[in-house]
Amino acid sequence: MLSSTDLPGKPRVLIADDSRIVRATLIKHIEGMFDFREALDGEQAWETLLIDPSIRVVITDLTMPKLDGYGLLQRIRNSKISRIRTIPVVVVSGSDEREERERAKAAGATDLITKGIGTAQLLSRLDILSKLVNTQHDFERSLESLARINAADGALPVSSIDAVLLQAGGMLETAVKNGKNFVILNVRVGFKHSNLEGAATIPPHSVIDAIGHVLQRTVRESDRVARTDQAEFTLITGSINFDSAHLFAERVCRAIANANMVKDSPMALIASCGVGTLAEHEGDAGVAVDFLLDTARRRAAMGMAHAVTGVVGKDEEAALLNNTYQSPAENVSSPAVGSPATPDLATLLQWIKEGKRDKVLPYIGTLSAELQPLVDLVLKKG
Numbered sequence: 001m002l003s004s005t006d007l008p009g010k011p012r013v014l015i016a017d018d019s020r021i022v023r024a025t026l027i028k029h030i031e032g033m034f035d036f037r038e039a040l041d042g043e044q045a046w047e048t049l050l051i052d053p054s055i056r057v058v059i060t061d062l063t064m065p066k067l068d069g070y071g072l073l074q075r076i077r078n079s080k081i082s083r084i085r086t087i088p089v090v091v092v093s094g095s096d097e098r099e100e101r102e103r104a105k106a107a108g109a110t111d112l113i114t115k116g117i118g119t120a121q122l123l124s125r126l127d128i129l130s131k132l133v134n135t136q137h138d139f140e141r142s143l144e145s146l147a148r149i150n151a152a153d154g155a156l157p158v159s160s161i162d163a164v165l166l167q168a169g170g171m172l173e174t175a176v177k178n179g180k181n182f183v184i185l186n187v188r189v190g191f192k193h194s195n196l197e198g199a200a201t202i203p204p205h206s207v208i209d210a211i212g213h214v215l216q217r218t219v220r221e222s223d224r225v226a227r228t229d230q231a232e233f234t235l236i237t238g239s240i241n242f243d244s245a246h247l248f249a250e251r252v253c254r255a256i257a258n259a260n261m262v263k264d265s266p267m268a269l270i271a272s273c274g275v276g277t278l279a280e281h282e283g284d285a286g287v288a289v290d291f292l293l294d295t296a297r298r299r300a301a302m303g304m305a306h307a308v309t310g311v312v313g314k315d316e317e318a319a320l321l322n323n324t325y326q327s328p329a330e331n332v333s334s335p336a337v338g339s340p341a342t343p344d345l346a347t348l349l350q351w352i353k354e355g356k357r358d359k360v361l362p363y364i365g366t367l368s369a370e371l372q373p374l375v376d377l378v379l380k381k382g
Contacts, residue, residue: 010035012054013126016045016072017061017092026059026092029122042067046075049084057126058089059113062104070107077108088247090126111243159226159234161293167224168236168289175238175278182278183245184289185235186228186296187215188304189256190270202231203269211256218252232300234293242279249273249311257309272303275313 013030016039017023023038030036037052039045043066049055058076062069069091079085088110093100101112113122168184175182189211191201202208208231215225215233223237237245256271276292276299299312306320319325 011056011126012037012052014039014045014048014052014055014058015060016040016042016058016064016069018064019061022061022092026122030126034126041065042069042072042075045072049076049087050081053083055087058087059092059126060089061092069104073104073108086251105243110247111241157227158230159228161228164224164226164228164234164236165290165293167226168293171224171236171238172278172287172289172292178239180239181241181245182238182292183236183240183242184276184292184296185237185245185249186274186276186293186300187211187233187235187249187252187256188229188272188274188300189231190304207269215252232297234296242277245277246275246311246313249275253310270304270307270309272300272308273311274299274301274303275311277313280314 010033012035014037015023015026017026018040027036027038035054037048037055039048041064042060045058045060046067049058058072060069060072064072067075073089073091076084076087076089089108090111090113091104091109093104093112093114104112172182174180189203189208191203208227212225212227212233215235219225219235219237222239223235225233225235228234240248250273253271253273257269274296276295278287278292281287299317302308302317302320303310303312306325308316308320308325310316312320316325
């Protein structure tokens with residue numbers, strides 16, 4: 001494994017691919033802006049992650065010897081080490097097919113890029129993802145500090161929805177014109193009584209003010225954040241893909257919930273973020289900004305009603321409506337006490353025969369790892 005000799009302070013990216021040409025191409029794209037380490041297979045990548053806490057993003061191929069990309073994703077998302085379990089993982093694929101993207105995401109991938117991706121696009125994605133790694137911890141520390149000193153004198157004024165729509169309208173128009181994505185995030189905060197299912201109360205002003213302060217400092221200069229109700233914030237952003245926006249919102253919500261802002265409180269803090277995005281409508285230029293805002297607000301309200309800390313997008317909304325929602329924390333950590341164990345290979349194969357694709361996707365990494373020895377034997381015999 002090699003490390004670049006660039007100046008320290010650059011975010012470090014781990015590139016896992018058994019192709020020397022692919023690794024060299026990716027390094028050529030990123031070496032001016034990122035530090036890097038290389039791994040020749042998934043096993044080597046895993047060992048590097050264990051010993052190098054400075055890695056901010058993983059880029060991995062799916063087909064590698066010893067341990068493939070799906071197996072590596074499974075280890076990362078099931079790791080008991082928080083910095084590894086939550087690290088952004090970008091999958092490199094030879095195609096950009098919807099099925100491939102869905103399979104990679106189901107296995108825990110943050111994003112998928114094709115091998116012919118341009119330098120500017122790759123750097124933009126990696127820059128966003130590398131910054132997100134530090135967002136949650138920085139956000140928690142800032143929230144705790146501001147809540148302690150009471151940031152009421154610098155509170156964000158409540159903006160009218162009309163004012164938010166006016167700002168968002170121009171940004172949406174620009175995004176459509178340039179073929180970029182456009183995202184509206186609606187963040188709602190409340191306390192949930194431990195003995196009252198779904199009941200929430202509004203946190204103290206000092207907590208809401210602290211959240212507004214840190215949100216304003218966290219977003220990019222080109223983005224907008226407004227306080228749109230007593231305990232509600234709306235963020236507007238363009239030129240960011242859906243997965244990056246989703247990950248940003250998830251980390252912000254977790255940071256708000258984890259920050260120790262109100263000591264000795266008998267209630268848990270909830271932070272639910274509804275998402276409305278142009279990408280969900282495949283870039284349809286006819287989508288109105290008020291429709292996206294209404295979508296984000298509806299989903300955030302649904303999250304609060306179900307005491308969800310995290311993101312509520314299209315998939316989460318459907319899961320909540322069908323009572324099948326599972327929080328990201330449950331998806332990426334070790335199984336909770338009393339939760340069902342990972343199905344065995346026979347069960348997974350039976351589900352495939354029965355056409356139960358959705359039930360199999362969460363365990364695709366396990367299935368890939370289990371079948372690899374059989375595939376190797378068939379290839380060897382052939």
